[in-house]
Amino acid sequence: MATITKEPIGQLHEKISVKIDKADYFPxxxxxxxxxxxxxxxxxxxPGKVPAGLIKKMYGPSLFTDEVLKSVDKELINHLQAEKAEIFAQPLPMEMDVPAFDLNNPGEYTFNFEIGLKPEFELADLAKADITGYNIDITDEMINEEVERLQNRYGNMTDKEAVDGANNVLNVTFEEVDASGNPVEGGVKKDNSLLLSYFAESIQKELNGKKAGDSIxxxxxxxxxxxxxxxxxxxxGLSKDNEADRNKTFKLDITKVSELEKRALDEEFFNQLFPEGDVKTEEEFLAKVKDQIYAYWASQSRNQVQDQIFHKLVENTTIEFPEAFLRKWLVTQNAQEQEGQPAxxxxxxxxxxxxxxxxxxxxLISEKIMKDQKIDxxxxxxxxxxxxxxxxxxxGMMPNDTEQPWVNDYIDRMMKDRKYVEDAYNRIQSQKVFEWAETQIKPAAKQISAEDFSKMVNEHQHAHH
Known part of the structure; x- marks a missing residue:
């Protein structure tokens, strides 16, 4: 009968010895x-008439070794399940002298493993966390800019001979060049479509009169x-905050010049954007746009609150780890994943x-919240x-009948994709964890402009990457 013993070898780090005898594996x-x-x-x-002695001679050693190892795995797994052990990853075999498996002289074998135990811990008290809820100012300028963007996006385009006004649209190819105007090997090259008004005033003047085929x-x-x-x-693929990127030189080849005619603010346009039919007047349209802008910034503010929650929990929850075990596990994973590549x-x-x-x-924090709050x-x-x-x-357009066969066929197909389901599960789980955490906090409200809020978020992201 198998004998299992264990002993601590470090913080949350244990050695498990599994000793098996003939009765455990020989049958x-x-x-x-x-x-x-x-x-x-x-x-x-x-078939079926091969002498037993020949089978034993040819395949006995490998079958014997397999059954010994299977028996060890079975005993180890049963022990961990019976103990209800909360462990990281899988037990790691410890370095040892490989026993000489002799099927003609079966005896006792001992195998040693090490495990890393998951720690018990208490969550940081979110009720005492210093968290700010930001209310972003929605200005008339923001509303007017969004209305203009929608008018331009759904506007009509007509071809033009040459650049002559702020509403001109230029199809251009950006090509990175050096100081001599020669293309940079491996440099950026990208097509784009831009309003003339996007350019600085001095560049607008330089572009005036240019035609398809010209460049600056x-x-x-x-x-x-x-x-x-x-x-x-x-x-x-660049950053406006990176000085080297800002100083890059580009040749702009003009491939087409057009004139953008903005969409009129009429009922036809309103119905195209809001097919529910509840927008009839310009006043109702502006109110709808304002609601959409508010919803967008409210979601950005909520994301920022959740980011604060994340950092408060991670930074203020004390958790001890079996670092020696986890480091060995990382090394083992690295060795397994680096086939054909340097470790x-x-x-x-x-x-x-x-x-x-x-x-x-x-x-671990997410798992604890899910378990303690019975979230699934x-x-x-x-x-x-x-x-x-x-x-x-x-x-974002939802069909009137969401029970259409093609919709259910798509969902059924996605539910058979293990990777997709795991990703969806993790995202829903994370959402539920944060929803619970939001009920525990008492954020202090702060009014802020959209510009200052975006600047703050960008600075925070740079500081944590």
């Missing part, structure tokens, strides 16, 4: 040998107004440990998530 070995002899195909013998050379940081520079730089060095593993432990800490994710919630995601791909 299974003999059964396996008989089953193998029935299906073995060896030249010169009919600009320095990115001085070619656009600051507000437009952010999204243009982002589209090029990470000890120094690289050391550098990764703090980030790994921080991520692991949040995982149901099948119908996964299906609803898939349906909502499908409609978001369609521009």
């Amino acid at each position: 299974s070995f003999e059964k396996s040998l008989k089953e193998y002899s029935k299906k073995a195909s060896i030249q010169g013998f009919r 050379t600009v320095v990115l940081g001085s070619a656009f107004e600051d507000k437009e520079l952010e999204f243009i730089a982002s589209d090029l 990470k060095t000890e120094e690289q593993i050391d550098q990764e440990m703090p980030g790994f432990l921080s991520q692991l800490k949040w995982t 994710v149901k099948q119908d919630e996964l299906r609803a998530f898939a349906q909502a995601q499908l409609f978001s791909y369609m521009g």
Whole structure:
């Protein structure tokens, strides 16, 4: 009968020894040998008629070793389940002298494993957390800019011979060049479509009169107004806050010049944007746009509150880890995942440990909240998530009949995709964790402009990356 003993070898770090004797594995070995002899195909013998001695000689050693190892795994798993042990990852075999398995002289074998135990801990008290809830000012300027953006987006385009006005749209190709105007090898090259008004005033004057086929050379940081520079730089895979990116030089090849005719603020336009038919007047349209802007910034503010919750929980919840075990586990994983590639060095593993432990800490916190608050994710919630995601791909337009066969076919297909279901489960779980956490906090309200809020969020993201 198997004997299992354990002893501590570090913080939340234990050694488990599994000793098995002949009675634990030999009956299974003999059964396996008989089953193998029935299906073995060896030249010169009919199936099932191969002499037992030959089968034992040819396949006995490997079958014997398999049954010994299977027996050890079974005893170890049964022990951990009986103990209800909360462990990280899987037990790691400890370095040991490999025993000489002798099927003709079966005896006792001892295998040693190490495990890392999950710690018990108390959550930081969110009721005492210093958290700010930001109320973003919705200004007339923001509403007017959004209305203009919608008018431009749904406006009509007509071709023009040459650039002659602020409402001109230029199709251009950005190509990164050096000081001599030569293309930079491996540099940025990207097509874009821009209103003339996006450019700085000096560049607008230079572009005036230009036609398709003409080109100009600009320095990115001085070619656009600051507000437009952010999204243009982002589209090029650059950052307006990076000095080197701002100083990059680009050749702009004009491929087409058009005139944008803004959509009129009439009922036809209102119905196109809001097919529910509840917007009839310009006043109702402006109110609807304002509601959408408010909803957007409210969601951004909520995201920021959740970010504060995350940091308060991670930074103020004390959790001890079996770091020696986890480091060995990382090394083992690294060795398994680096086939054909150089394995990470000890120094690289050391550098990764703090980030790994921080991520692991949040995982334990989330698990504890889910367990303590009896939060779970149901099948119908996964299906609803898939349906909502499908409609978001369609521009947010939800069909009148959501029970249409093609909708259910899509959801059924997604529910068979294990990776998709795991991702959906984790996202819903995270959402529920934060929803519970939001009920525990008492945020202090603070009024702030959209510009200052965005600046604050960007600075925070830079500080944590």
